[in-house]
Amino acid sequence: MCGIIGILGTDDVADRLVDGLKRLEYRGYDSAGLCTIVDGQLERRRAQGKLVNLAERLHNEPLAGSSGIAHTRWATHGAATEDNAHPHIVGDVVIVHNGIIENFRDLREELQAEGREFTSQTDTEVVAHLIAREVENSTSPKDAVAKILPRLVGAFGLAAMFRSDPDLLIAARQGSPLAIGYGEGENYIGSDAVALAPMTQRITYLEEGDWAVIRRASVEIYDRENEPVEREIVNSGATVQSIEKGNYRHFMLKEIYEQPVVVAQTLQSYVRPLEGKVALPDIEFDLSEIRRVTIVACGTSYYAGMVAKYWFEQFARVPVDLDVASEFRYRQPVMEEGGLALFISQSGETADTLAALRYAREAGQIIGAVVNVPTSSMAREADLLLPTHAGPEIGVASTKAFTCQLAVLAALATNLARAKGELTAEEEQEIVEHLTEAPAALNAALSFDGEIEKMAPLIAPARDVLYLGRGPDFPMALEGALKLKEISYIHAEGYAAGEMKHGPIALIDDLVPVIVLAPSGPLFEKTVSNMQEVQARGGKIVLISDRKGLDAASHGVMATIEVPAVHPLIAPMVYAVPVQLLAYHVAVTKGTDVDQPRNLAKSVTVE
Incomplete structure (x- = not known):
């Protein structure tokens, strides 16, 4: 939900910003907008509904400028209207935001008591006012952001530009992913690497609490204590080609029909037919020592975990706790140290599941992650990464990611059963045979x-x-x-x-x-x-x-x-x-x- 892209470019960026938003459409949204700096002024275009409406607005009112930020909004505070659409402008500051500022009401009342006026119902505009207030008091943009970030409670990915400095983009991440992209004479930010793929493959993923000062020629990253830090630049591997429906009427139908292929691709990473075994990536702990598994997920991924509970208990004879991620940490579960906590998410960024993962780590659990995005937050924080190989899933209703999750979970259940001595070589050979039959059976079902x-x-x-x-x-x-x-x-x-x-x-x-x-x-x-x-x-x-x-x-x-x-x-x-x-x-x-x-x-x- 919600998408961010920002470009400090060498020529006009409006068309590239819209292209980046199109690559983020899969995340879901109900309004969109962008803002550039033109001749020392902030120029903005916004539209309710689909991106085609924003594109039409831009066709009628073209936008120049080589520095810009853009956003697709999924409404949380305030209806899906143009006034509530991002970017929000307050004074010299323009801002876009993913996530929720949980203490926005208190902050808004504080700002209104000073006579500051709001033009939207959003929590995001509060952040723009806080930064603008500091800038108006002669604080530098960098120091202004550093000062207000500790006041924000909740989850956010933020990007801000400043009318007075078109070579400056400041980004911050707490609970909502952001990536920095490195180009030739240009730099970028995006909600994920897919948005930036046409421009660069060189990516840095901000870690929890990080914020960054980005210019065309430099990137400075700071942690939550405002200390400079180095973060690795990696090759994103995100595809540059546009994701097309081909001859299918909808992405969902295309992705349903892709299941025999992607399940086969996923199983190839785990199943060794010639050896009659199911293998996992190298792990640094002993599966035989696992006495309890906790599975945490949301939505469709939760139902994949529910199937896995049957497998783990029937095959490996290991007890399994299964939790909806949004409820997990609030019931303050008692967790036996050394247990395996398994988190399932297509994106690897699901907020509730990621928060549950961090709770489980503090409780002394070994962390496993079944994700479709190997560069995601959950993947990076896991002790055991179990990737699916479903490829990009565009339809909001998960299909191929779900069946690939089941394939991975079956492989894990088999390995756990072997480690626990509950599986003979002949029984494992039989499981291998059945798993290798799955793609053909999926094709027959189609x-x-x-x-x-x-x-x-x-x-x-x-x-x-x-x-x-x-x-x-x-x-x-x-x-x-x-x-x-x-x-x-x-x-x-x-x-x-x-x-x-x-x-x-x-x-x-x-x-x-x-x-x-x-x-x-x-x-x-x-x-x-x-x-x-x-x-x-x-x-x-x-x-x-x-x-x-x-x-x-x-x-x-x-x-x-x-x-x-x-x-x-x-x-x-x-x-x-x-x-x-x-x-x-x-x-x-x-x-x-x-x-x-x-x-x-x-x-x-x-x-």
Whole structure:
């Protein structure tokens, strides 16, 4: 959510700023703007809604200037209006901001008591006033920023420019990522390396509490104690090519179809078919000594962790605590020193998950991170980095990142089981065989896309939809419900199938479709029994199962979705495909914005 890009360039920068914002669109936003310095004046253009509106504004009102900052805003304080859009200008200061200033009300009241007037409802404008007040009192811009940063409580990535000094850009990071890019006679800042990829691959990632004074010819970085520090310049590896949908209607559909390839790429990093083993990167601790695993994540990543809990406990016989990241540290969990705390995040920057990671480190945990961005904050702070190889995921609703997370977690569960002596060589060989079958099974599941598309009009009119599953298919029911509500805006809930009779069955009538995930296997008959309880009360069933399951239990259902018969280990990966496709086609039928659904952001960098 929210995106920042800044350029101290050698020629006009407006077009490059907009291009950088386009590369950050995946993060989610509801307004956008930019500001440059032109002939000693701050010139700004802002627009509500999509970037096309800002581009049209710039077409009608072109903007010169070789120094500029730009921003996409996801509304937190104040509605998504042009007045609330960034950048904000106060006096000689212009500022953009990702995150939330938690004490902004007290600061705003202090500033208003001095007679200072506000033109927006945002917390960001408070920061601009604080800096401007110091500058108006003859404090240098650098000293002004150093003075006000300790007063800010919350999470922020900040960038400020100053009318009087077009060769100066000041950036600060606390809880929200920022990167500095190094060019030839130019320097840059961005929310991530992707925004800067067309201009440079030479990147420095600011660490927690860092702030930087950036000029065209120099970069000075300071820590939270205002002491000068050196931070490594790395090659970002971010792709320069624009990310395109190709022949697909939406990024989400493209990313669903990429799953066989990216899951195969991910498994190649962990699975050794010729040896019959599953390997991890080199680790500096003994897995056999791990007595408890704590898994922490948000949203779709949480459901991946929920599947992994089944695997860790069933295969490795290691107890697992599973927590929603936003709740984790506030319940002040008691953690046994030396436990493995595992954090799952597509971006590696999810604010709640990152804060939980730091809590766990203070509690003496070994930190593991399953992330899709190997240069992210979580990746850099982990003792054990377990990267997925999903590639850039643009659609806000996660698809390919989720199945790659499952692949990595299966590899970790296998290694933990071996280390604990719970897995024979023959059993590990069997797991390897099943994991190597996953890409082909995902591809086979995609072959039923046309049938799912035809089914979508049956679901689209519903106001409420229920999903049911047992065992590892329970988290898949939760994930299916999340996908549907995210992009179609239909209220959906997932339940453990056996819990239906403990309350949710009261919701059943002929207007509530019920999606049942029931692969043939040891839990099939019990799931079908719960399904029949729904049918007896007029519920309209969509049964997702393999051919054996459909032959046994499809009588009287509204519709069926066939999935290839697979081993239970890889079933969650494979069953992800039909629930993703069903949500996608229902959303398309309803005409919603599939890739950028309302109110949602791809990278959630605030609590």
